Amino acid sequence: MAGKIAELLVSMLADAGVKRIYAVTGDSLNEVNDAVRKNGKIQWIHVRHEETGAFAAGAEAQLTGELACCAGSSGPGHVHLINGLYDAHRSGAPVLAIASTVATYEMGTRYFQETDTIKLFDDCSYYNQMATTPKQFPRMLQAAMQTAVTLRGVSVVGLPGDLAATECQPVDSSLITYDMSSDIVLEQFWVERLSKWLNKANKITIYCGIGAKDAHQEVVELSQRLNAPVAYSFKSKMEIQYDNPNEVGMTGLLGMPSGYNSMHEAQILLLLGTDFPYTPFMPEDNIIVQVDIKANRIGRRAKVDMGICGDVKNILQTLLPHIKQKTDGSFLKEQLEGYRKVKQHLLSYVRDRGDNNKIHPEYVMSEINSVAAEDAIFTVDTGMTCVWGARYLQATGKRKMLGSFNHGSMANAMPQAIGAALAYPERQIIALCGDGGLSMLLGDMATIVQYKLPIKIIVFNNRALGMVKLEMEVAGLPDWQTNMYNPDFEIIAKAMGMKGYTVSNPEDVSPVLIKAIKSEGPVLINVMTDPNALAMPPKIELGQMTGFAQSMFKLIMNGKTKEVLDTIQSNYKHINEIF
DSSP states (O other): OOSBHHHHHHHHHHHTTOOEEEEOOOGGGHHHHHHHHHHOSSEEEEOSSHHHHHHHHHHHHHHHOSOEEEEEOTTHHHHTTHHHHHHHHHTTOOEEEEEEESOGGGTTTTOTTOOOHHHHHGGGOSEEEEOOSTTHHHHHHHHHHHHHHHHTSEEEEEEEHHHHTSBOOOOSSOOOOOOOOOOOOOOHHHHHHHHHHHHHOSOEEEEEOGGGTTOHHHHHHHHHHHTOOEEEOGGGHHHHSTTOTTEEEEOSTTOOHHHHHHHHSOSEEEEESOOOOOGGGSOSSSEEEEEESSGGGTTSSSOOSEEEESOHHHHHHHHGGGOOOOOOOHHHHHHHHHHHHHHHHHHHHHHSOEETTEEOHHHHHHHHHHHSOTTOEEEEOTTHHHHHHHHHOOOOSSOEEEEOTTTOOSSOHHHHHHHHHHHOTTSOEEEEEEHHHHHHTGGGHHHHHHTTOOOEEEEEEOSBOHHHHHHHHHTTOOOOSOBOOOOOHHHHHHHHTSEEEEEOSGGGHHHHHHHHHHSSSOEEEEEEBOTTOOOOOSSOOHHHHHHHHHHHHHHHHTTOHHHHHHHHHHTHHHHHHHO
16 A cells, blocks of 8 residues: 555546546645546546536446546535535435545634535535545545445545645555445235236326336336336436337426326326426325335325335336236327327427527427437436427437436536546537526536537527526516526637537528537537527416416516517417417
């Protein structure tokens, strides 16, 4: 164990399979930076903002399933990590954060850039400790990495700058990270009870979350035996939708009436690997069975009648031999017909492409779906971009999609694309950005150019915080301070060193997308979308309709009649559907 603590850190990371550290170097982190240089097995990714680094590490961990790493220097440096770490932790991504900090002899004196890392990161981590001696650090680092890969979440290790430069000392504990996995098999008692329920009921709906991602074949087989429609979360769409004849779409804030209705009209709702957060969309009058690998999630979102802890794939493999083939397919037929009508309605916005500088975002997303590779990786910003991605990007069995699905942060798409591109350099990476999200971390477009990452950035430029605007309108509030003054993103892209295009005419969307996709290196396409395009939830409540009408009335009274007329004109199909 000769050498410095910083060198031991890098060596242990490399042995654990970590490929890179996302960070901005500086002061207390400089010893680690130098250790990376000397080691040669790990790549240092110099991001422009630590939040970008944390998002990128989280994306890498979600896509590969392996431990990823980010770091921040004293005070402001590691504070910047926190938003991306929250996202990684809530997404179940194994991420190690190195929180470099002030020298040990300055701790407790309110020294320059001093923070309490234990308090700071406690809510977004499973492991969070500060090392102060050379005997502590290796043991803490091993425990942190082991915790991250075992519990699937964030671990934080505080590393004072002077400790990083200290010589290593022998320790008695292991320096190796062990990949732990366990198979949980459904006990016979639960097999008999659950199969009896499912064999007896005539109306069953299956709802899948990301926890069912490895059980696609079993989900399809079960749904066909039960004649059950299959709904799914946005996060699991790419894993569940493809080659699934019984799929009826999503529910939740971004979902469709078909997914919502199939869940509410079922006698039994079978929840597989989902921690569905939106209780207003969850039915209350049917039997609910929940299967999840983490027992603490069972029953916290709905009144569950049966809860089973275990891996979804293993549970279904054990259950399937006990499930009889149903002959009554009327419930499934009814739900599939509802889904067909929903898809027809969604296509109406694709056929109507919009006008100059008011391109329908639905059409843009549909075209992206058409030109993207079969194994493309999409990253989507939170907000309206998420809505259009949820409804118009289709699964192939090879595509992947990342977003801030649990934390709901803005500005996630471009940083996550960086992590995706570094993890899978041979695959097509498409970042679907809102203008508000891209503006937040605009500087890291330079990181994309610096590392020659062939990311295609599509900006849905509606000149507004679109989702916030909609939230205000359905609450009866006239939108206020949601409009955005945007720079010319095309010019900025070119100044950064990448190709840039602006699309104002609907006729130019497809040819420019094709040109960008075929181009080598990074490309940004700035699409001028309709600022008044709305995204209706799957179930429209009377209060939302009333609130929307009130907000329109207030806008008229404030002299904004044209804005009201533009909103109605842009969304006449939604309004026809409601009434």
